[in-house]
Amino acid sequence: MKKLSRHTICTEKKCFSAETIRRLSLYLRNLRRFKESKVEIVSSGEISKCSNVSPEQFRRDLSYFGEFGKRGVGYEIERLISELESILGIDRRWRVALVGVGSLGRALLAFEGFSKFNLKIACAFDIDSNKIGKKIYGVKIHSVENLAEVIKANDIEIAIITTLPDVAQQVADKLMGAGIKGILNFAPIALRTSDDVFISNVDMACELESLIFFVDQRRIDKKRRTGKKSEV
Amino acid sequence: MKKLSRHTICTEKKCFSAETIRRLSLYLRNLRRFKESKVEIVSSGEISKCSNVSPEQFRRDLSYFGEFGKRGVGYEIERLISELESILGIDRRWRVALVGVGSLGRALLAFEGFSKFNLKIACAFDIDSNKIGKKIYGVKIHSVENLAEVIKANDIEIAIITTLPDVAQQVADKLMGAGIKGILNFAPIALRTSDDVFISNVDMACELESLIFFVDQRRIDKKRRTGKKSEV
DNA sequence: TAGAGCTTGTGAAAGGATGAACAAAGTGAA
DNA sequence: TTCACTTTGTTCATCCTTTCACAAGCTCTA
Incomplete structure (x- = not known):
């Protein structure tokens, strides 16, 4: 059985994980938002900021599939959108x-x-x-x-x-x-x-339970920090 | 900003990722299914199989939080369930x-x-x-x-x-x-x-787009394998 | 044309997660 | 009790992902 979350794909260039593809999808969505705001050129710093990844991550993710930017300039949004749509396979119905x-x-x-x-x-x-x-x-x-x-x-x-x-x-x-x-x-x-x-x-239960864990953990940490060292 | 998917937590034992917590949630769910089938003891091999992880992964995930099994025997389901509920923080409302x-x-x-x-x-x-x-x-x-x-x-x-x-x-x-x-x-x-x-x-769009990518990829690979080496 | 100032693309290093292997510990039969 | 067998918990080695750092390349000004 293939678990998509751990699945890796190898092209002639390198190996990348399913996580890379999820991020591409996220970039695409944010690029579309830029386009709606009539922005035409965007740098890896700008696009990565709103996607919550590092600029290097963004550039490397793209690098698995080709070179889409212009050094010293950035990425032409219109083109990058259609490239990503093509990579993801959503350029057809x-x-x-x-x-x-x-x-x-x-x-x-x-x-x-x-x-x-x-x-x-x-x-x-x-x-x-x-x-x-x-x-x-x-x-x-x-x-x-x-x-x-x-x-x-x-x-x-x-x-x-x-x-x-x-x-x-x-x-x-x-x-x-x-x-x-x-x-x-x-x-x-x-x-x-x-x-x-x-x-x-798409597992709501897992997401919710892990969320609860972290919120709960934070509360435990807080309690510990404030001095009530009852039990860990 | 904390991204839960990449967030790591350090206890007195070791560091573990948010992914570990998601898996705990999955184990818990499967343990409950075992319990419904009146099973009382389960080994790491059995529980890991239905969770799609390796037995070592399962044992390691638990090891961050303590020792819950009996060597030579396995894990008592009833106990492991309540331990996991407590770890995840869902033992209270x-x-x-x-x-x-x-x-x-x-x-x-x-x-x-x-x-x-x-x-x-x-x-x-x-x-x-x-x-x-x-x-x-x-x-x-x-x-x-x-x-x-x-x-x-x-x-x-x-x-x-x-x-x-x-x-x-x-x-x-x-x-x-x-x-x-x-x-x-x-x-x-x-x-x-x-x-x-x-x-x-919980991002349906990302999941769907990555799914489309992989299905599409498979089709491309197939086409390539069958000899039609038109373009990559 | 030359040079300053950007930004990309990518080797190399660092950091995490996974897998193999094994000691420790329990069970049950002789 | 002893021995064979089972399964856990954990160390060590491997693999993969992310970050660092920088050369390559583009633009604009003088």
Whole structure:
């Protein structure tokens, strides 16, 4: 199984990690904001500041894919945006499937931001017969039973799982059987997948728990510093 | 600014990263699943397998906080669960605030899984006067104007941002002013925060774009392997 | 053209995280 | 008790990522 978070890719230039790609995505977003403000040239210092990385990090991340800046000047925003879009693969349209039309699934169907990176939820699946056949935010809900055929007919390669954790593995297996090559998983469970399928987990629980840990830690530290050395 | 994803903490034992804490959260979840299946003892091999990490990784992660296993035997699940809950700080109740009751915010209000880690959304905020004063899924919606006073009155330290990116920074500033110490940010923007506030970003866009990159890459590789060496 | 003043791209060093390997410690059978 | 077997906790070596530092290259002015 490939864990995207630890996955590394080697090009003819060097090896870079999945983390690099996530940062590229972040840079792209900030570049678009600059563009909206009619800025045309930006330096690595400026773009890295609003992305919370060092300028060197930014320059190195780009260096894996080519040379996009002008020494002594900076980066032409228009060009860098289209280069990044091309690198990330969002310069063409992607159609994705969504499985599990619960409250989170519904929220994603309503999310307009997807179009920003050329992405369209082409179809959705659920087991609830009350939902099947209906359209929600313009997306048709199919029965999970027809998953494989609908996905193949629509030539879809990427899917989003927003089911309950109990059935997430089962759904993932079905998706892989239908030829899906990338899964964005919102179910709080570590999915087992075959080697040629990429998984990206969006795990609110992990994020929240680690947040709680750090807030809690800070409180403990504070207590210790103020002298109440009761127990550690 | 502290980036949670890169933040490191030093105890009297050693230094560990925020990644370690995320994994602890994952272990905890899997341990609970084992417990539901009435398993009582588990080895590092078993627990690490379903968490997609190596057994050594699992043992090392625990070693930062103490010795919880028995050599030659394994880990007593019941005990390890309560130890992890204590380490993560979820052995006591946390009340959080949510800002931005859009479709995603609403989905989070409906999410029952929060209670699993002793977390309750105590209040929510929005600017829409149609929502203010109402209760959604049992949570009262306040005006953002009263944010500081409501948060202070409820003694809340953690907040979730589910607003549009345009106003997210503004909301974050208000939250910090009200004494919030941890923010779970769903808005696709890198927030600027003061040093003593922890930020954890749940960034669907980054995850999706990196997923697209890898799926796309795989397709390019495939094309290259099959001989069509047109362009790289 | 020459030179000062930027900013990029990248080797080299430093710093962290992961993996291999093994001592320490528990179990159970003879 | 002794011995074979199992599994943990930890040291040491390796690998990967980030930071440092600087040469290369562009612009503008005189």
